[in-house]
Amino acid sequence: MTNTTPRPLSGIRVIGLEQYMSGPYCTMLLADAGAEVIKIERPGSGDPRRAIPPFVEKDGVKKAGGYLSYNRNKKSLALNLRSDKGREILRQLAAQSDVVVENLRPGAADKMGLNYDNLKTVNPRLIYAMISGFGRLPGYQSDYARRPAFDIVAEAMSGVMDLVGFADKPPTYTLYGMADVYSGLVAAYGVMQALFMRERTGQGQMVDVSMLDNMLALNERMVTLYSVTGHAPQRGKLEHLWPRGAFQCQDGYVALNVPDDIIWQRIAQTVGRPDLVDDPRSATGTARAQNADFLQPILENWMADKTRAEVVDALNAAGVPTAPVYTATDVFADAHFRNRSGLLEG
Template sequence: MSCVPPTAASSARALEGVKVLDLSRVLAGPWATQMLGDLGADVLKIEQPGQGDDTRRWGGPALDDGSGDSAYFLCANRNKRSLAIDLARPEGAALIRRLAQQSDILVENFRVGGLSKYGLDHAALSALNPRLIYCSITGFGQTGPHADKGGYDFLIQAMGGLMSITGLPDGIPGGGPMKVGVPIVDLFTGTYATVAILAALRHRDATGQGQHIDCALLDAQLSMLSNQASRYLNGGAVPGRLGNDHPDIVPYRDYVCSDGGIVVALGNDRQFGDFVRVLGLTPLAAEPRFATVVQRSANRAALHALIAPVVAQWRVDDLVAAMEAAKLPAGKVQSVPEIFEDAHVAERATVQTLRRDDGTPLRVVGFPAKLSATPARYDRAPPRAGADTRAALSEALGLTQDDLDRLVADGIIPA
C-alpha cells in the first residue's frame, strides 16, 4: 500500500490552531519551524524587507520562476507565510509585539541579546504574553564564556569534536579532519528545538505557562557524539578518525566490488560467521583472531586484508542479493540521483510536489515520520519574500488597507 498522504479534506492536523512567529533565518531555526508547519501549525516567517532570509541567495541551482530563490532556501521553508517587516524600526517592532501577543511559539536565532534593543526579547514578550513559548537558537547558548560568539555549522563541527572523528586517519592519502556532507549540526539543533518546543507546548497547555528554550548548536553537537562521547567520558578512550570503519564493530565498513561500492554492517558474531560463509571464507569464523567482536576489532587490519580481495571479485548487486538471502545487512553505496530513483522511496511518498503561486512546481523531501492519524501535510510551497505581508497583517491584526498603505509609505513593509 502506498504511503501517499491523505487529502487535505480528510486528514487531521496535529498542531491545528497553533500559531508560530518565526524570526529565524538560515537553517537551524527554519528547519524547526518547517517541521511545526508540516504538522499543521500556522507559521509566519518574518523577513527583512528588500533582503529576506540570507539563504534565498545562497548559490546553487535557483528555482526557475524569476524569484532567484535558491535550492538551499527551498529545503527549509515550506508551509510558511512570509511577512516582510523592518523590525529595526519602532513601528515594525510594534507589529512584531502585536503578533507575539497572539502567538503560541516564537523562534529566533539572533545573537544573545540582539532582540532586546527592539523590545522583542523573551522578558519583554513574555510580559505581554505569559503563554508564549520563546525558543532562542544560538551557536553557544545564552550563558557561558562563548555566549557572545557567532556560531555556524562548520565552526561548531570543528570546535565540537565532530571533525576530529570524521574523515580518514592521518598518514594515508586524503587523511585529515572532515566535515559532514550536510550541515548536520544545524539540522540536529533544529530537530532538538522542535522536540523542546513540543514538550513546552504540552507543559503550557497543562499549566497555562510559557517558557524560554535556550537551544545551542554546540550543545546539540556534543549530544550527537553519543557513543563516542560515552567512550571518552566513561572509559577515557580518545576517539579518532577511522574513515568508514566503526570504532567497535568489525566488519562494519565499505568495500569495493568490481563495479562499485558496498557497505557491510555486521553487528554480532553470528552475522560474521554467515558473512564469511557467503564469501567462501568459512574458516575465518573459527580463527581466534576473528572469533568475537572484540578480537575482530583488535585485528581489523588483518581481517580487512583477507576480506577485501574476495569482495572485489563480486558485482555489487550479486553480493547484496547473496547477503540479503542470508539475512545480512548490506547495501550499495548510491549517489543522490540513485536513491531518489529507488522504488522504495517512491512507495513511501518521500518526495512531494508543491506549486508556488505562479504554478511553478517544486519537489521537496517530506516529513520523515508517517503519523497514522495526524499525518504531515504539504499545503504551501516555500513563499516568495514578503508575499503574504499585507494579507497576514490584515488577518492577524485587523489592519485596514489605509493602515497598510501608511506602513508602506513609512518603509516598514514593502509595497
C-alpha cells in the same frame, strides 16, 4: 484533491525570527504538522539564503534551492525590526501567537527588546524557542554564549569533526548543515513538549537549544569511551569492532557494519570462510579491528566479481544488514523514496 486530515498543530500560530537553517528547519517541521508559520524577513533582501546558489527558475521567477528546502508551507512578512514600528508590529503578533522561534545572532533579540522576557509580558502563554551555537538559558551560560556559530563550529567543538576522516588526513566535516538541521529538529521537539506542558499549566516557557550540546549528544560513543576508560577514540581507526564501512564491488560500493560476533559468523559463512568464526585473528570484534589488514582483502576478493545488488542480496539473505552506497542519481532512481513520499515530483 485537498487533504482534509486534521494535523496536530492546526490552530497553532508560530512566528519565525529566523535565518539560514536551524530556525527555518524547526518552523518548517511545525508547519508540516499544521501550524501557521509567519516568517519574519528583512525588507528588500529577506533571509540570507535567498541569495545563496543553486537557483531554480520557473515562470520567470528565480529562487534559491537552499531557501526552498527549509521554508515550505510558510507565510512571509517583511518587517524592519530596527524601527519602533516594526518592533511594535512584532509584539502585536506575539500577543496573538503561540510560539516564537528565534535563531538570530546572540544578543540581537535582547537589543531589540524582543527576547522571551519582553514578549512574555504581552503573552504569558507564549513559548519562545531560541537556537544558538552555545546556549543562552540564564544560569547555564558559558563564556561562549555570545559567540556566533555555524554548523561547522558545533561539529568542531563537539569532537565530531576530529573523528571524521582518516588517521593520516586532517579532520573533516560531515554533512553540510547537519548541526543546523539536527538542532532544528531538537527545537521542534522542545516546542511540542512545551505546547503539551502548556495544556497542563496554562503557561508558556523558554526552550533553549544549543547546537554544540546537540552535536555532543550525537557523539555519545566518544563521551562514553572517554568517561569509562579515559581513552580518546582515534580518527579512522576502529578499536573494538570490524568491519564497518564501505567495501568495493564490481560496480560501486556497499556499506556494512558488524557490531557483534553473531553477525560476523554470518558473514564468514556467506563468503565461504567459516574458519574465520573461531580464528583467533577474527573471533572477536577487538581481534578483527587489530587484524583488519588481514581480513579486508578476504571480503574485497569475495565482492570483486559481484555487483552491489548481488552482494546486498547475499548478505541480507544471511541476516547481515547491508546496503549499496548511493549517489544522488541512485537515490532519485530508487522507487522506495517515492513510495515513502520522501521525494515528491515538483
